[in-house]
Structures are given as C-alpha cells and as structure tokens.
Amino acid sequence: MARPGTGPKLKPSEKGRLIFMQAFGFELKHGATVLSARTLPDLTPAADEVIIDVQAVGLNNRERMARRGAVPGDFNVLGSDVAGTVTALGRSVADITIGERVLVRTTHGDATQVRAPARDVVVLPRALSFEQAAGMITPGITAYRAVAVFTRLQPGHTVVIKGASGGVGLLVVQLAKARDVHVIGVASGNHRNQVLTAGADEFFAYDTENHVAALDGRADIVFNVALNGINGQDDVAMVRPGGQIISVAHREPYSDKPVQFTHIHPLAVPNDHTILTELVPLFADGLLKLPIGTLFPFTAAGFAAAHDLLPSPHEGRIVVSAADD
Structure with a gap:
C-alpha cells in the first residue's frame, strides 16, 4: 500500500x-x-x-x-x-x-x-x-446488491465476473464463492493471482486470451462490473440461453437469445x-x-x-x- x-x-x-x-x-x-x-x-x-x-x-x-x-x-x-x-x-x-x-x-x-x-x-x-x-x-453495497438482491445464486451455478480485479469485482468473487458456486474471473493478466486468491475457480485474462470464445454459453449468470459495464455483447455470448446478465451498464445489449438483463441500481x-x-x-x-x-x-x-x-x-x-x- x-x-x-x-x-x-x-x-x-x-x-x-x-x-x-x-x-x-x-x-x-x-x-x-x-x-x-x-x-x-x-x-x-x-x-x-x-x-x-x-x-x-x-x-x-x-x-x-x-x-x-x-x-x-x-x-x-x-x-x-x-x-x-x-x-x-x-x-x-x-x-x-x-x-x-x-x-x-x-x-x-x-x-x-x-x-x-x-x-x-x-x-x-x-x-x-x-x-x-x-x-x-x-463497493460493498454494489457487490451485495449484485449477488444477493438482483439474483438468487444456487449451489452449482457457474458465474462469470468481468472486472474481477476491481473493488466491486473482488467482493463479487468472494460473496459468490461463499454461496458455493463455480466462479470464473475475467480481468487483465497481471491480476490472475489476486483474483484466484480471492476465491475464483478459474481465471481468464482478457488482454491475452480469447475469453469470450472459451466461455461461450458457459455462464448461468454474468456479472459485468467492469468500468461502465463495457463490451456488453461479450456478456451475451458467455451466458447460456435463459441465463442472466447483471451489469453496471445502463443499456441492455442486443441479444438474439433469451437472456434476462438487470442493471445494478439503488433500491429502498x-x-x-x-x-x-x-x-x-x-x-x-x-x-x-x-x-x-x-x-x-x-x-x-x-x-x-x-x-x-x-x-x-x-x-x-x-x-x-x-x-x-
């Protein structure tokens, strides 16, 4: 520090x-x-x-x-x-x-x-x-809402977390893993050890790996907590039909498959x-x-x-x- x-x-x-x-x-x-x-x-x-x-x-x-x-x-x-x-x-x-x-x-x-x-x-x-x-x-409030309010994680779910090395992302990794799901973190390659140490089961480096192709249709839920929820079409590719995208992005990406999109927002x-x-x-x-x-x-x-x-x-x-x- x-x-x-x-x-x-x-x-x-x-x-x-x-x-x-x-x-x-x-x-x-x-x-x-x-x-x-x-x-x-x-x-x-x-x-x-x-x-x-x-x-x-x-x-x-x-x-x-x-x-x-x-x-x-x-x-x-x-x-x-x-x-x-x-x-x-x-x-x-x-x-x-x-x-x-x-x-x-x-x-x-x-x-x-x-x-x-x-x-x-x-x-x-x-x-x-x-x-x-x-x-x-x-970060704690945002991560909590993503994991515990806007979805209901079930044991055995596979989740992909984009922006997994950021403040919100690291907490989403930890909160999701505590709910006994399979966690896949996506961040830049120099954060591999940090994200795996936080509890991710797998890690993909967006800057050196084709993570979208590797994760095509694997996720029950994609958490996009990268800055501004960038590259929403990648979220669509990685989530399974009938799955959910939970994102800090305000705009829902176009999808030709049934996907539920949820913007992370304040609630009473x-x-x-x-x-x-x-x-x-x-x-x-x-x-x-x-x-x-x-x-x-x-x-x-x-x-x-x-x-x-x-x-x-x-x-x-x-x-x-x-x-x-």
Whole structure:
C-alpha cells in the first residue's frame, strides 16, 4: 500500500472537536476543475442527525463523474464513503453515543465534518480501521446488491465476473464463492493471482486470451462490473440461453437469445444501512477483504491528488486518511 508524502494536519481542539471544519471542493475555473479548501463553522445536527469528525474518505467512480459535472460558480464538495467518530447528536438520537466509531454513506464527505441521519450510521468495530471501512462502503453495497438482491445464486451455478480485479469485482468473487458456486474471473493478466486468491475457480485474462470464445454459453449468470459495464455483447455470448446478465451498464445489449438483463441500481429495500450492517462484521472478521492501494493525506493537496488519480489506472482502493502514520 503506497502513501504519498503527507502535508500539514488539521489541529483538533482540546475537546477533540475541530474549532472550525474544513471542506475540500472543486470549482470550475477557466474550463478546469480546481480543488481548494474552505474553512467553515462547525456543523450542528438536526434532531435526528449526528455529526461525524471524518477520519477517512473512500473515493469511487461516482466522484470521477461528479467532478466532470461540476457546476460553474458552485463550491462542489464531493465524497460519499466516510468513516469517523461521532462528536454531536441531535436531540432525538438515542441509540448512538458521542465518541462512537462509525461509517456512513452520505454526501459532501470530502470534509473534516459531515452531517448524517442517525438511521444511516453503522457502528464500526475496533477490528476494522477507518481506512478499511471507508474503502469498502460503495463497493460493498454494489457487490451485495449484485449477488444477493438482483439474483438468487444456487449451489452449482457457474458465474462469470468481468472486472474481477476491481473493488466491486473482488467482493463479487468472494460473496459468490461463499454461496458455493463455480466462479470464473475475467480481468487483465497481471491480476490472475489476486483474483484466484480471492476465491475464483478459474481465471481468464482478457488482454491475452480469447475469453469470450472459451466461455461461450458457459455462464448461468454474468456479472459485468467492469468500468461502465463495457463490451456488453461479450456478456451475451458467455451466458447460456435463459441465463442472466447483471451489469453496471445502463443499456441492455442486443441479444438474439433469451437472456434476462438487470442493471445494478439503488433500491429502498434493502437500504444502504441494512447492507452495511451485514457486511461490516464480515470485514471485521476477515471473511471479506478489499485491498487499499493508495492512502492520501487529509489536506487540500491530498484530496486533489486522490481525485486526480481516480480516472487513471490504479491498483486497489483510493482512500484519503487523517491518520498520523
């Protein structure tokens, strides 16, 4: 796990709270998105909310797309996957305590503080670091929905997982294998050992092997969690007639054979809180693992570097951390 050089740290007050919070956001200047920091008053919670002092933020493809859509004239604070410590409670919050370690999927997470509904917050066990927690939130939710909500895996099923070396893909491999199915991972050849170690029974390198021909009609289910769900026609070729394609792609590929296509999308039931409550103990017990590739310091320069790396090829999760080590 790489960690670029750190910058100056934010100074906490004697009570452990920041006197002022800082938010790190993008502004559109001369056609380019430029990140800067702004100092703002501490947040205060509504009756059903908590305030979290952020210790780590995990970056996702959604931030890459949001940056491209930055609104001119606005201070666009991105970030959704947050882990930290509760520092303030709304008057109606009864089941969370000050000082508790938590994680949450929220908005405006690229900041030293966030506000979140108490119902969305999940307690973080000591066995899981803030960085590990922030790195697994969106990939975990997406992988869980793919494997446990949008299909019903049966023992003996054969599944093909495209993008098997990415954050979502590695978790789909692990969650699928735990359901006693035959897992075939597809990724670039340099990720062979990583995907097999995660639990895949077979591996095909898309950059050196004709995986589409080799897997023609073999899959009961194809999970396409590669970036933007690319090459959907390959999914059609690899799935058997009557099988299912579960994809992050929004558009269904053309098929001349009966195939069920499902786009992985948010749902009200189960919600993010329910899914994270189930996943967190699995990560804490080491039953699910997701590598962090690069840690960046919790500074304007750190957030800028993290977001700049996001659209480029990189290994593992990108996490911005307030840790001192």
